[in-house]
Amino acid sequence: MYPALGYVKLTNDCGRCIWVKVVVKAGPDSPCYPMRAGGVIHDYSVLGWYDHTVTC
Structure with a gap:
């Protein structure tokens, strides 16, 4: 298997500003x-x- 685009x-359904990071396999x-x-955020490729997604 090769990484795919x-x-x-x-x-953000929270009631405040948060910082997020997308964790990617491979x-x-x-x-x-x-x-x-x-x-x-619609267009993060x-x-x-x-x-998964984490806060940072």
């Missing part, structure tokens, strides 16, 4: 991104497989 949609993790309350 994909997209991740992140949504590829580089994302940097930390600030997300405002109710915010959405990943090279590999999405594993």
